[in-house]
Amino acid sequence: MSSExxxxxxxxxxxxxxxxxxxxxxxxxxxLLVCLIVYAGLSWSLHHEVDGILEGxxxxxxxxVFKEFGQDxxxxxxxxxLELGHRVRGDLSYRLLNDQGAVLLTYDPEEQLRAxxxxxxxxxxxxxxxxxxxxxxxxxxxxxxxxTRGFTGQDGRTYTAQAGxxxxxxxxxxxxxxxxxxxxxxxxxxxxxxxxxxxAGRSLRPVQVIIGKAERITxxxxxxxxxxxGTGDELDRLAETLNAMLNRIExxxxxxxxxxxxASHELRSPLAALRGNAEVVLSATRSKDxxxxxxxxxxxxxxxxxxxxxxxxxxxxxxxxxxxxERTVMQLDKAISDVIDLYRPLAEDEGVELKFTCxxxxxxxxxxxxxxxxxxxxxxxxxxxxxxxxxxSVAATAENGAVEMTVADDGPGIPPDDxxxxxxRFYRVDRSRSRQRTPGVGLGLAICRTIVEAHGGSxxxxxxxxxxxxxxxxxxxxxxxxxxx
Amino acid sequence: MRVLxxxxxxxxxxxxxxxxxxxxxxxxxxxxxxxxxxxxxxxDYDVIVLDLMLPGKDGLGVLRDIRERGIHTPVICxxxxxxVDDRIKGLDSGADDYLAKPFSFPELLARIRALLRxxxxxxxxxxxxxxxxxxxxxxxxxxADRRIDLSPNEYALLEYLxxxxxxxxxxxxxxxxxxxxxxxxxxxxxxxxxxxxxxxxDYGFHPxxxxxxxxxxxxxxxxES
Numbered sequence: 001m002s003s004e005x006x007x008x009x010x011x012x013x014x015x016x017x018x019x020x021x022x023x024x025x026x027x028x029x030x031x032l033l034v035c036l037i038v039y040a041g042l043s044w045s046l047h048h049e050v051d052g053i054l055e056g057x058x059x060x061x062x063x064x065v066f067k068e069f070g071q072d073x074x075x076x077x078x079x080x081x082l083e084l085g086h087r088v089r090g091d092l093s094y095r096l097l098n099d100q101g102a103v104l105l106t107y108d109p110e111e112q113l114r115a116x117x118x119x120x121x122x123x124x125x126x127x128x129x130x131x132x133x134x135x136x137x138x139x140x141x142x143x144x145x146x147x148t149r150g151f152t153g154q155d156g157r158t159y160t161a162q163a164g165x166x167x168x169x170x171x172x173x174x175x176x177x178x179x180x181x182x183x184x185x186x187x188x189x190x191x192x193x194x195x196x197x198x199x200a201g202r203s204l205r206p207v208q209v210i211i212g213k214a215e216r217i218t219x220x221x222x223x224x225x226x227x228x229x230g231t232g233d234e235l236d237r238l239a240e241t242l243n244a245m246l247n248r249i250e251x252x253x254x255x256x257x258x259x260x261x262x263a264s265h266e267l268r269s270p271l272a273a274l275r276g277n278a279e280v281v282l283s284a285t286r287s288k289d290x291x292x293x294x295x296x297x298x299x300x301x302x303x304x305x306x307x308x309x310x311x312x313x314x315x316x317x318x319x320x321x322x323x324x325x326e327r328t329v330m331q332l333d334k335a336i337s338d339v340i341d342l343y344r345p346l347a348e349d350e351g352v353e354l355k356f357t358c359x360x361x362x363x364x365x366x367x368x369x370x371x372x373x374x375x376x377x378x379x380x381x382x383x384x385x386x387x388x389x390x391x392x393s394v395a396a397t398a399e400n401g402a403v404e405m406t407v408a409d410d411g412p413g414i415p416p417d418d419x420x421x422x423x424x425r426f427y428r429v430d431r432s433r434s435r436q437r438t439p440g441v442g443l444g445l446a447i448c449r450t451i452v453e454a455h456g457g458s459x460x461x462x463x464x465x466x467x468x469x470x471x472x473x474x475x476x477x478x479x480x481x482x483x484x485x
Numbered sequence: 486m487r488v489l490x491x492x493x494x495x496x497x498x499x500x501x502x503x504x505x506x507x508x509x510x511x512x513x514x515x516x517x518x519x520x521x522x523x524x525x526x527x528x529d530y531d532v533i534v535l536d537l538m539l540p541g542k543d544g545l546g547v548l549r550d551i552r553e554r555g556i557h558t559p560v561i562c563x564x565x566x567x568x569v570d571d572r573i574k575g576l577d578s579g580a581d582d583y584l585a586k587p588f589s590f591p592e593l594l595a596r597i598r599a600l601l602r603x604x605x606x607x608x609x610x611x612x613x614x615x616x617x618x619x620x621x622x623x624x625x626x627x628x629a630d631r632r633i634d635l636s637p638n639e640y641a642l643l644e645y646l647x648x649x650x651x652x653x654x655x656x657x658x659x660x661x662x663x664x665x666x667x668x669x670x671x672x673x674x675x676x677x678x679x680x681x682x683x684x685x686x687d688y689g690f691h692p693x694x695x696x697x698x699x700x701x702x703x704x705x706x707x708x709e710s
Contacts, residue, residue, distance in 0.1 A: 345677040369668070373666070
């Protein structure tokens with residue numbers, strides 16, 4: 001299944017591709033931004049330079065017209081033509097208008113002054129700032145920069161002078177710059193893409209290793225672990241996390257396998273006995289007493305099966321969150337002493353002393369029958385596993401809204417290896433011994449935990465070989481929510 | 486005494502019919518919900534044994550139907566769903582007792598007897614079996630005119646047995662009625678109690694009165710079989 005998925009994966013769905021794309025995109029974007037800023041600056045400075053030239057020319061020419069030619073505009077026109085015509089670049093055009101808007105003189109060999117006669121300058125000519133504008137002409141390849149300015153003539157009247165300058169060189173410079181920028185951006189983009197690809201590939205290589213390893217780990221081969229690079233980076237932490245998860249899964253799978261094996265064993269043995277007994281008894285003629293014997297044994301096996309089924313159902317219901325509790329405010333001390341009464345003769349037969357200490361009434365909001373079952377299971381275990389001459393003490397206290405019940409014995413205790421597993425289903429500390437001595441199947445403590453947890457409490461076990469075992473169950477007292485019962 | 490069994494599983498019907506018949510009941514069987522409701526309403530029964538999972542109409546529906554029609558025959562519900570909610574629902578719908586599958590047949594018989602006896606449970610005091618006398622008012626026990634001292638637990642157990650003298654009672658019933666324990670303990674603690682009671686009540690007397698019916702339970706009666 002996993003290889004199918006890999007095959008269906010497209011290259012543009014990979015993190016490597018996305019990282020590369022992002023890297024290239026960001027790099028190109030930054031380059032583009034730099035180009036735009038430089039371009040704007042260049043454009044501004046070029047135009048500024050042109051404007052400076054225009055302003056200088058318009059002032060110089062107008063001053064000469066007024067000073068050298070007086071009111072003789074024809075002579076002035078020739079003078080201006082002579083002056084401007086001798087320049088290397090004859091692309092500066094000039095015209096002078098009077099305050100009525102009539103053109104007094106024009107020099108415009110390139111027909112650049114296509115712009116209509118500008119608005120009359122109504123402001124005081126001396127203070128009038130030059131007005132610049134760029135005029136696009138569909139017939140020409142380049143726009144024209146126009147400068148318009150008012151002057152006060154020697155006769156005191158207001159004149160308007162206009163000068164135009166073809167922006168061919170500025171436009172060409174800017175065009176060249178744009179071309180360079182485009183090439184630079186393209187190169188930057190490609191370099192960033194390939195560079196990013198290589199970097200992303202290198203940094204993601206450990207991920208490929210993890211994927212390859214993880215694909216080889218299946219339910220049957222849970223022993224493999226992802227190797228650590230030892231750098232302690234994020235990917236190392238990921239590998240550690242995955243390894244920890246694999247450890248837990250391995251444990252769960254092992255427990256599940258153990259549970260399945262135990263459950264089938266516990267269910268099959270009585271079934272085999274039932275069937276075998278019936279078949280043997282049918283294979284020959286039997287006396288009435290023999291038949292009776294077999295039937296009685298069958299009922300005992302049925303009972304055993306029935307008890308296991310009942311216990312497993314209880315656990316399964318709790319697993320499914322469907323264990324319903326008949327909770328009332330009950331007296332836990334009363335339930336405990338009833339169950340102790342029930343178990344006392346058994347304890348005496350086994351040579352175990354039973355003690356119960358309780359400071360006063362211990363009330364708790366709980367299911368009475370389940371509490372009795374909890375106490376019974378704990379007592380049963382404690383009596384069976386402590387041994388002759390030992391004692392089992394039960395104590396119950398209520399404190400700070402919680403009820404604590406302990407069942408402690410001074411028996412042989414439980415080896416540390418077994419301790420973490422005693423709450424597992426069908427788990428028995430000493431299988432060979434308990435098989436002959438106790439009819440239980442190892443569900444007792446699992447049920448205890450289920451009952452306590454269904455009540456919102458917790459249970460734990462302390463034990464060490466030689467010092468005895470203590471099981472502590474803590475339950476919320478929860479008296480306010482329950483009605484007295 | 487007539488019993489109506491409403492149950493669709495042929496193997497369960499088989500042993501119920503046979504067992505009840507041998508216990509001297511007249512047994513009628515209905516195998517689905519509507520048939521059960523019809524029989525319950527038309528026939529005159531002393532007890533109805535009603536399975537809760539039935540084809541056609543489920544047991545709770547049948548129960549509500551017959552109660553709505555004013556039929557107050559005692560009903561024992563049988564179910565594979567031994568859940569507190571189900572039990573409460575069953576009792577709320579008008580059931581008189583409740584038994585989870587798998588159940589022990591003597592227990593069913595005992596419960597049927599208890600339902601039939603209800604309301605007219607007047608007993609002579611003291612209760613007697615052979616030369617054993619239990620005074621349930623004074624809570625004292627005598628056998629062959631000799632006083633026997635019992636612990637409160639032993640007395641409660643003996644009183645339960647003698648109240649059901651001649652009837653086989655299962656360990657489950659004893660646990661429930663004497664100690665209020667509804668689960669099956671991992672170890673057979675009841676046997677230990679019975680043995681202690683025997684030592685006091687039966688040892689040194691003749692004949693023995695407390696008998697073990699292997700695989701089933703115990704019975705208090707004069708003769709062996």
